[in-house]
Amino acid sequence: MVTNVTSFGRSGLYDWVVQRLTAVVLGVYFVGLFGYLIMNPDLNYQQWHALFSTTWMRIASLMALLSLCAHAWVGLWTVSTDYLTTYLIGPKATVLRLLWQAGSVVLMFIYLVWGIQILWGM
Amino acid sequence: MLVSLYRYNPETDEKPSMRDYELELPEGKDLMVLDVLELLKRQDPSIAYRRSCREGVCGSDGMNMNGTNGLACITPVSSAAKNGKLVLRPLPGLPVIRDLVVDMSVFYQQFEKIEPFLINNTPAPAIERLQSPEEREKLDGLYECILCACCSTNCPSFWWNPEKFVGPAGLLQAYRFLADSRDTATDARLADLEDPFSVFRCRGIMNCVAVCPKGLNPTRAIGHIRSMLLQRAS
Numbered sequence: 444m445v446t447n448v449t450s451f452g453r454s455g456l457y458d459w460v461v462q463r464l465t466a467v468v469l470g471v472y473f474v475g476l477f478g479y480l481i482m483n484p485d486l487n488y489q490q491w492h493a494l495f496s497t498t499w500m501r502i503a504s505l506m507a508l509l510s511l512c513a514h515a516w517v518g519l520w521t522v523s524t525d526y527l528t529t530y531l532i533g534p535k536a537t538v539l540r541l542l543w544q545a546g547s548v549v550l551m552f553i554y555l556v557w558g559i560q561i562l563w564g565m
Numbered sequence: 566m567l568v569s570l571y572r573y574n575p576e577t578d579e580k581p582s583m584r585d586y587e588l589e590l591p592e593g594k595d596l597m598v599l600d601v602l603e604l605l606k607r608q609d610p611s612i613a614y615r616r617s618c619r620e621g622v623c624g625s626d627g628m629n630m631n632g633t634n635g636l637a638c639i640t641p642v643s644s645a646a647k648n649g650k651l652v653l654r655p656l657p658g659l660p661v662i663r664d665l666v667v668d669m670s671v672f673y674q675q676f677e678k679i680e681p682f683l684i685n686n687t688p689a690p691a692i693e694r695l696q697s698p699e700e701r702e703k704l705d706g707l708y709e710c711i712l713c714a715c716c717s718t719n720c721p722s723f724w725w726n727p728e729k730f731v732g733p734a735g736l737l738q739a740y741r742f743l744a745d746s747r748d749t750a751t752d753a754r755l756a757d758l759e760d761p762f763s764v765f766r767c768r769g770i771m772n773c774v775a776v777c778p779k780g781l782n783p784t785r786a787i788g789h790i791r792s793m794l795l796q797r798a799s
Contacts, residue, residue, distance in 0.1 A: 445729045445762040455765030456794045524761075525725040 447524075449544055451517050462517045465510035472507040501562060508558045512551045519547045566590050566646065568605060570612065571654040573661050581661065583652075590642070598630055598637040598645055598653070602665075614665040621778060624713030628665050629654040634715040634776040656718040658727065671727045672714050672734070679731060679739040679757075684750035700746040707741035707786060709779050710734060716773035716783055722766040729762035733773035733783030736764060740786035743793060755790075755797050764790055 451458045483490060494500055526532075527540040566588050573581035586605055590596060596604075599619055606612050614637075617623040621639035628637055630645040631652045645651060659667040685694065717723045717732035731739065739758065742748050758764045764787060773783040 444757045445760045447761050450761045453761075454759055455761035455763070456759050456791075456798055458761055459765050459791065460795070525722075528725065530728065531725065 449541070450520055451513065458517045458520075461513050465514040468506055468510040469514060472503055472510075475503075495562065504562050505559070508555060508562070512555050515551055516547065520544060523547075566601075566642070567650045568601060569650060569652045570605065570664070571661075572612075572664055574611070574613075574663055595641045595643045598628075598640045598642055598651065599626055601642055601651060602637060602653070612665075613663045622711065624711035627656055627713040627715045627718075627778075629657055634719045636713060636715070636778045639778060656714055658718045658724040659714070667718075669714055672712075672717055672732070675717075675727075675731045675735040676712065676738065678763075679735050679742070680750070680754070681738045681742065683742065683745065683748055684753075685747055686749055694747045696746055703744045703746075704741060706781055707737060707744065710737050710741075710781060711779060713778060715776045715778060716781075719772045719776045720767075721770070721772070722768060726762060726766055730766035731758070731763045733767070733787070736767070736790060737781060737783040737786045740790050743790065751793075752797070755794055758790060759794055759798075764794070 447453070451461060479494070480486065495504065523540050523543045527536050527543055529536045532539070568586045568588055569583050570586060571581060572578070572584045586608065588601065588604055588608070590601070590604075597619075599616060602612070602614055602616075614628070615625040616638065617625040619626075619638045621636050624636070626637040627634060630637065630640055631647050631650075633645070634656060635645070637653075642651060653665065655661050655665045655667045659669060659672065662668050712734060714734060716737075717734045720730075720733055722730050723732040739754065743751055743754055748754075767784070767787045769784055769787075771784045774781075774785075777783070
């Protein structure tokens with residue numbers, strides 16, 4: 444058992460399930476959105492605004508936004524623990540990795556709040 | 566034939582280098598890469614490599630041949646060499662002791678971690694613990710591993726985290742005991758594998774399957790372990 448306190452759910456299994464479920468949510472959302480764009484080639488601002496004003500679209504968008512954050516955290520955490528390791532780049536790796544992870548979390552939180560603001564402000 | 570060989574002797578060399586050797590191969594024969602190394606060693610007795618059974622059973626002569634890991638004793642020169650040149654390097658990702666000889670300690674540590682032996686705390690029967698033919702069949706494709714390390718040293722996840730990721734060879738053996746009907750430590754074994762590194766560092770790129778000289782499929786075994794972990798926790 445390898446212990447780790449910075450992963451999303453402290454468990455490889457949990458992170459793995461989260462990454463796959465969020466991938467499905469993101470896949471369905473963006474394929475649906477892409478389909479809508481294809482079905483409406485002469486899309487104008489009013490139509491776009493009306494689409495995002497519906498409750499079901501807000502639910503779907505918020506779910507996609509939260510999924511994106513969870514998915515990105517698992518992915519970016521994995522990248523940092525693959526390449527920013529003491530084994531590869533020496534003793535400074537731990538500080539660099541924690542800075543990278545903290546930066547990723549802050550950035551994701553900013554995007555989350557900003558995304559909700561856009562979604563609810565439309 | 567031109568053979569380019571990775572040479573490194575930590576006692577005399579500052580850093581490793583590739584050294585070229587010109588070799589006359591006998592006509593009408595497709596030698597194995599190990600035979601080529603034996604011929605080279607006659608030219609230059611300082612060349613170091615591991616070998617033992619010379620028939621793909623002991624797993625001693627795993628090495629990187631023109632970019633692909635494999636056993637030198639069962640790899641024909643015709644299939645390994647490209648454009649008439651044979652390039653031989655040690656297994657990637659492990660510390661080099663000398664020339665083609667690598668330090669496999671971390672590989673064995675991972676193997677040790679999965680407790681590669683039958684655990685059964687119930688009273689032993691008079692003769693032996695029996696298995697049905699169907700139960701025994703589940704071990705096919707798992708027990709044949711010879712621990713040559715060709716798979717684990719071809720896996721980027723093992724290169725990046727050799728001390729945390731068990732690696733394809735270790736995980737194939739982990740599943741060999743998880744799948745064994747006589748083993749009673751399934752829950753404890755699974756609990757030891759649930760962390761973010763031991764199993765879940767596998768990204769399923771199947772480099773291990775591509776190079777296994779015994780034709781085994783560690784990626785499939787890892788998939789089975791994931792399913793067992795999911796069933797246990799949900």
